[in-house]
Amino acid sequence: MGIRSLMPAPPKMRAPRAEGPAAPANRAARLLWPLTLVNTFGNGLFRVNSALFFTHVGDMTAAQFGTGLAAGGVFGVLASVPFGRAADRWGARRVLMVLWAAEAVGLLGYTQVHSFWLFLVLICPITALDRGSVVAYRALLATALPQEGVVEARAKLRALANVGVGLGAGVGGLALAVNTSTAYFAVIVVDCLTFVVAAAMLARLPIDVAAAPVATGQDRRRTGVLRDRRYVLFSAICTVLALQFGIFEVGLPLWVVRDTDAPREIVAVALVMNTALVALLQVRLSRGSEDNAGAVRVGERAGWLLALGCAVFVASRFGSAIAATVLVLGAALVMTIAEVYFAASSTTLSYNLAPDGQAGAYQGLFQSGTSIATSLAPVVMTSGVLPFPVWGWLALGGVFAVAGTSLRWIDVGTRR
Structure with a gap:
């Protein structure tokens, strides 16, 4: 927003339109x-x-x-x-x-x-x-x-x-x-x-099309994204947490049909709920992740909520069809909230931990991790979790909890 004058506008005159660096x-x-x-x-x-x-x-x-x-x-x-x-x-x-x-x-x-x-x-x-x-x-x-x-x-x-x-x-x-x-x-x-x-x-976006200066020579060797241990560690942690996306796409449908007494229609209900709640809650639950320290706290919360969701999935294996339905939907709800927290945390840190002028290269590494997680998630679910109905889920939950807590290991005190 442009800087507004502290003096009152003259009578019967429209206030000047806000301009300045932020207007475009x-x-x-x-x-x-x-x-x-x-x-x-x-x-x-x-x-x-x-x-x-x-x-x-x-x-x-x-x-x-x-x-x-x-x-x-x-x-x-x-x-x-x-x-x-x-x-x-x-x-x-x-x-x-x-x-x-x-x-x-x-x-x-x-x-x-x-x-x-x-x-x-x-x-x-x-x-x-x-x-x-x-x-x-x-x-x-x-x-x-x-x-x-x-x-x-x-x-x-x-x-x-x-x-x-x-x-x-x-x-x-x-x-x-x-x-x-x-x-x-x-x-x-x-x-x-x-x-x-x-x-x-x-093409209509009112932004400067000029590219940011790119480091060359010795500067490039010092600032290369793959040499940035802090960002590589952050991306690796997010890759682990991004395995959550395989739960709704692969794990949930197979789990409901093979290991619970819940009706298979509940899969569609859970997926619709996930999509709707992400859209409704993303802005509200992103508050508090504006700075690096807040983003770390939100990311840690996401890891522990994912662990809780995995435990609830285990509980849905036991009990009546009604109990299984409630627990499956409960696990889906918890993991949806975790998904929103993870998105808020990872997005803030993925930008704030990158040096000025290298957003593309750093986002490239971050998105590489997401792509790897997307590719591995079906294998993790079908080969590492579902064949072991109790310990598979609990082990995955433990991995999520450790990954979320590991965000504390990243030095986020300064933005480079």
């Missing part, structure tokens, strides 16, 4: 709301249809589809830091526009997929582009949002992203109901259009 950032923040909604709507639309599209229309087996996703995930991890450095060098907005445009073209190629090998050729670069665009988007927020109230602004964007994904998934359900090639092709085309529209909206 405020306008940029307002433009980011619809841009984020459009982009995440497309993500939700495609996500809910992708598995059936590739297995029914693309003539692939489920195993081939999973293998392709794993291969794409590797490329996504490898691409995160380089694309982050590109955002630092050439400007996050410019890089993000290019990545979104390229991803739109790549997605259109999916309409021609009728073999596993063509799918593999396409999904690896497309996943790399997608991970790179996430990194560039987060680097963009480092300069596009006003510093006053930045934590709340980021929380609003995360909440809006959940709304967009939910709306997209809801509309995508229509294609699932129709279950024809034409319906699935329409989903891909609409998803492509959301990238194009978002890129066009991005």
